[in-house]
Amino acid sequence: MTEQRHAALAIHAIAADEQGEHHELLRRRQIVRRTRIAVLIVLVLLAIGAARTVFVRMANARALEASSTELAKQYVKTALPQTAAAGQTLALPGTLQGFVQAPISARASGYLKRWTRDIGSQVQKGDLLAEIETPEIDQQLSQAIAARQQAASSLELAKSTVARWENLRKKDVVSQQDLDERRSGLAQATANVAAADANVQRLRQTEGFKRIVAPFAGVITRRNVDVGDLIDAGGSRPLFLLAQTDPLRVYINVPQAYAQLVKTGQAVLVTQAELRGQSFKGEVARTSGAIDTATRMMQVEVALPNPEGLLLPGAYVQVSLPLAASRALSIPANALLFRAEGTRVATVDAEGHVHLRTVNLGRNYGETVEVLGGITASDRLILNPPDSLADGDVVAVAKEPA
Secondary structure, three states: OOHHHHHHOOOOHHHHHHHHHHHHHHHHHHHHHHHHHHHHHHHHHHHHHHHHHHHHHHHHHHHHHHHHHHHHOOEEEEEOOEEOOOOOEEEEEEEEEEOOEEEEOOOOOEEEEEEOOOOOOEEOOOOEEEEEEOHHHHHHHHHHHHHHHHHHHHHHHHHHHHHHHHHHHHOOOOOHHHHHHHHHHHHHHHHHHHHHHHHHHHHHHHHHOOEEEOOOOEEEEEEOOOOOOEEOOOOOOOOEEEEOOOOEEEEEEEEHHHHOOOOOOOEEEEEOOOOOOOOEEEEEEEEOOOOOOOOOEEEEEEEEOOOOOOOOOOOEEEEEEEOOOOOOEEEEHHHEEEEOOEEEEEEEOOOOEEEEEEOEEEEEOOOEEEEEEOOOOOOOEEEOOOOOOOOOOEOEEOOOOO
C-alpha cells in the first residue's frame, strides 16, 4: 500500500508497519506451537513404540522361560504292578501213545501157518491172531510122552521090587543093605517120572504158543509177517504190534520253572492241528516226581479218553496245561533296568521324585515278568526308563489318554 493511499485513508505509515510486525509475530508463534505439537506427537509415538517393544520383549522372555521350563521337564509313563487273577496256560508238544502198547512176538519157532488179523483190526483179549507150524516141538512132545511112559514103567517095577524085598526082609532072607538099595531105586524112578512129567508139561505149554492170541483188547497197528515166514522164537522182529486206543496216553516234558505247579488229576486240553476246532479233555495221570539232569525237565503222563477213536496213536499234538495263579506281582518287561548293580526298576512318588529299587525276578512270561521281591503293589513304575535316569531325579507323569 502506497503512502498516497495511506494518506487518503488517513492512516499513518508507521502504524501499518507495526501491524505487519504483529502479524509476523503471530505467524511465528503459530509455527512454534505447531512444531511443539508435532514434536510432542512424535515423542508420544516414540514412547508408545518403545513401550510396545519392551512389552513384546518381556512377553517373549516369559514365553521362552515357560517353554524352556516345559521342555526341561522329563515326562514318563507309569504302570502299577499287577497280581495275576488267573494262572498261565502252558502249551507243550507231545506224541499220542496207546495206553497199553506191546509188540507181539512168538515163543515157539516154526513157520507161519496163517494169520487172522491185519492192521486196523479191532481185537478183544484172547482173540486168535496167527498160528505157527512147529514140527520139531511136536516131535519133542511125542518123545517126551514116550520117555514119561518108560519112567512110569520103571516106577511100577521099582514099587513091586521094594514090596517083595520088604517081605523078604521080614523073614530075614535079605540084608537091610539090599532093601535100602531097592528103596533108593524106587526114589530114583519116582524122580524120573516127575522129571518126565515136567518135560511133557513144558513142551505142551510150548505147543500152546503155536497160537498167537491178543493179550489185551486193542487195534493191530502193524503186521510184520506173512504165511510161510520162518518164525524164530525170541527174535528181534515182532509178529504184530498191538495198541489200546481208548484211553490214550501222552508224555510231555514240563520245564523246571513250572514243575512245582503240576499236580496229579489236573485237567488239560489236547488239540491236534489236523482236527481244527476240536479239543479233547484229559488229566494228569502221574508225574515222574524228579527233574531230568540232562534236560532240566520233569516228565508228565496225561491220560486221554478216546471213545470215538478220532485220535490216532503216534499223532503229534499240543497239550495245554493250565497252571495255578501265582501270588507274586507281575510287572511289564519294559519297566526293567539292567545295570551293573543288578536288575532294577524305577518308581516315582507323589512329588515326582525317582527312586531306583533292586528286584528279584521270577518266571518270565514274555510281555510281563514275575517279581518275587523289592516292590509293593502300590509302587508306580516308570515304563521305558532312560539309561540316564538316576535316583532322585524329578520327572512329570504323563496323563493317560481318555
